[in-house]
Amino acid sequence: MKWETYLAENQSGFVNELIEFLRIPSVSALSEHDGDVSRASEWVASRLRSAGLEGVEILPTGGHPVVTGHHLHAPGKPTILIYGHFDTQPVDPIDLWTDPPFEPKVKDGRIYARGASDDKGNMFIPILAIESLLRSEGSLPVNVKFFLEGQEEIGSPQIGEFLSKERSRFSCDLVLSADGCQWSEDRPCLFLGLKGLTEVQIDVQGPNRDLHSGGFGGAIQNPIHSLAHLLSTLHGEDGRVTVDGFYDRVKPVSEEERERIRALPYQEDEFLSETGVKEVFGEVGYSTHERLMVRPTLEVNGIWGGFQGDGTKTVLPAKAHAKISCRLVADQDPDEIAELLARHVERHQLPGAVATLRRMVGTATPYVMPFEHPGNQAASEVLTELYGHPPYAIKVGGTIPVTSLFLSELNAYTVCFAFGLMDENHHSPDEFFRLSSFARGQTAYCKVLKRLARCSTEELQVQTHGV
């Protein structure tokens, strides 16, 4: 049997398995789901074994686990590490979901559930590709290792230390990431860069308890006023981040890069109707794609304080809070950005209430990989054949923290292509994944592994130039 036939004959069974996988509410951010993340790791381990992988293990990290497995029977051929994650984002606002987020529904060729596209559907693809090659051909064209983690959605806090201890276990020539996306249904894409990440929370302490706004209002600082003031000092009217030093390490966008970005299709009316806003807004002097792809950002992800119920309650509240994430570009350092933010909060807080900034777990160094790398070229060739169009090679605003960790700890680049689509509501209600993408991804992975077998280990490895 050919691997193509194996894939075709088993597609509906694969969908049923994906449904089973998606039923596990493996939300990594919420401790009440710790057991579910663990159940998801067991599901993955068991599925790696039945696909024919060896040495399958669930490895403790101090936080959510990593699942590994390997197939190392292609002497002289490159060793490819395949990356994906089995944890998901939280589900709120839960009331905006059409169906419960962990009761997957297949409708019109799409599967709806939290994690369907980001990343369970995508990470299941290489497992199925490898199963199809082993069942049809009895061997793999390259050596393969898996690195499937359960903490991507909280910024992979334990993965850095874990990887530095497990370098030899995961040594490889190249990484393929099953977390990523396509450009459109008929156009693939390759990520040449992913933004870094710094996450913080600001807590403002006002009075020692919620006070009557008539009894105390106007005479002591309201922590919500102080927080609103602080947040309002983070951006200028020109959309630029006004934290001192924020852009110090950011290199100007090269004309070459601007040219590449201008060549990408962009329909402002589609962007507006997709997001539901009346106009775009961002840093002056940059296009929407430039803002998203190559400029650092600072977004407040949540805010709360005082009375939030129906009706009114005339309190001057004791506390107010905000969560903030910064997406960083090449050469920005997440630790340094956190310090700049802390200094900003210290300097700009209003008198009478105390604002403090604390670091949250998510952190990542920005990641960049050259388009000319043979790994990108191999993927590009296969994707071009499969879609009839070459992939757009882009930098994206998202973050996959392990990409820079694989570079620093394993000295390996990560080729990043996958089969999700921007409109599939990642991190939002009604997340879904196209089943056509699910099937096409399996074919693509088989072909990319075969194509990589024609590369030498040396050419895939990171070249250390100079000195």
Added chain:
Amino acid sequence: MKWETYLAENQSGFVNELIEFLRIPSVSALSEHDGDVSRASEWVASRLRSAGLEGVEILPTGGHPVVTGHHLHAPGKPTILIYGHFDTQPVDPIDLWTDPPFEPKVKDGRIYARGASDDKGNMFIPILAIESLLRSEGSLPVNVKFFLEGQEEIGSPQIGEFLSKERSRFSCDLVLSADGCQWSEDRPCLFLGLKGLTEVQIDVQGPNRDLHSGGFGGAIQNPIHSLAHLLSTLHGEDGRVTVDGFYDRVKPVSEEERERIRALPYQEDEFLSETGVKEVFGEVGYSTHERLMVRPTLEVNGIWGGFQGDGTKTVLPAKAHAKISCRLVADQDPDEIAELLARHVERHQLPGAVATLRRMVGTATPYVMPFEHPGNQAASEVLTELYGHPPYAIKVGGTIPVTSLFLSELNAYTVCFAFGLMDENHHSPDEFFRLSSFARGQTAYCKVLKRLARCSTEELQVQTHGV
């Protein structure tokens, strides 16, 4: 039996009745407690009847009801309307309460429960005073009517229309309010002014759903940024409200009034340790007491938007909201202030998200009454006798919406003294009422009613001067 003896002999029974009253969770702001507000009105009606009042009725208002009753057997004597309210504030933050808010506990001469001081304990006082006079003397020194409402804590939204239809039922020469407070345990006070109130909510709509902050951050307006900016434009660094026209109708504080305020005891260290803040903050050029008593204020009472859970969620949220209340001083108009706020929001909102302002139910016109009024003089004499010190006559930052409604609809002033204390956590967790104040209040009410019997109806009525 003398009325003093009746009160003394029945005090522990009264406390048990108060406990029963406080068990009813009559939170007027939350619709799930509508039935409880109704139960509280029945408790009050039944207690008026057993105290010996006639014509007791629960009157529908379109919202929470009003309970009335009367005793009109003192021909030629003034008719006094007694005001109080049987609804309470909500209880959140519930986790800061030592005991459940609707399971009253008596500890060290204090009774702890939501509504203990504001206002159930205080509004029960005149009922008990009247019962003691009727049981001991068989009659009352003046004519009495009751006006006990169930919607004070939400700003008495239906009371204006209700009162204008029921003018003759509640016609009177003077109102006594059982909602108010003492200055300290050994110093009474009289309210000469109460602030008005305008309440609004700002809703900011950004994208049509919560978006991935990596996929969209930096390219569209974040509604939290827009809201924070809007809120930061509401006050200047000098603590003044910067809404155009906000102060236009506010008269300068007279030197006489400043003098009276300076004469009030004020210990900044006590104010700081009571509120738990390190420094006071407010409008430049005014003392803490002036800010609280005679200057209008704008406070954000609550704010929310985006992710508020543990950990992090990298969203660019769809919406953000804030609740705001303004406390107004003489000549400011709550409707006009709401319009000024709406105009401010329209003018100062950032591009790319849509901010709208809607009026919330709480509204009240500022209330002022001259100290020289014979009603204030009568109360002052009795309180001076009882405490050994004359009352401080002050304006306060709080709002009792009916005071200005009684003035406009019934053409009657409201003398405002009561027995709560500032430190009794009105609107906060662990609200309590001193049982010594509960008992002293009953004595004071008996004496004030007797003292008012020496006033003529004419001198108590609002004098219409001029034209």
